[in-house]
Amino acid sequence: MANVKSAKKRIRVIEKKTLRNRMVKSQVKTEIRKVLTEIQNGNAEAAKANLQSAISAIDKARAKGVYHKNNAARKISRLTKAVNKASV
Numbered sequence: 001m002a003n004v005k006s007a008k009k010r011i012r013v014i015e016k017k018t019l020r021n022r023m024v025k026s027q028v029k030t031e032i033r034k035v036l037t038e039i040q041n042g043n044a045e046a047a048k049a050n051l052q053s054a055i056s057a058i059d060k061a062r063a064k065g066v067y068h069k070n071n072a073a074r075k076i077s078r079l080t081k082a083v084n085k086a087s088v
Helices: 005-041 044-063 069-087
Strands: none
Touching: 005 044, 005 069, 044 069
């Protein structure tokens, strides 16, 4: 355990940030799972609709610094590619 006041504060701040990051990542994973579920069910229109909300969630996470910009771009690219492949 930290003894210095500033170190104790850093621990508290990190705990808050970790909790926020975990919540944001969980939301992104849920949105991605919705898209993949619709693809597996063969419902291309619903997958396209869910894709927009998934892209929005990923972009918001990137803007908050939860994901690196290349990581977010890769997730969006792979999801879009999967939806396009399923709709053909």
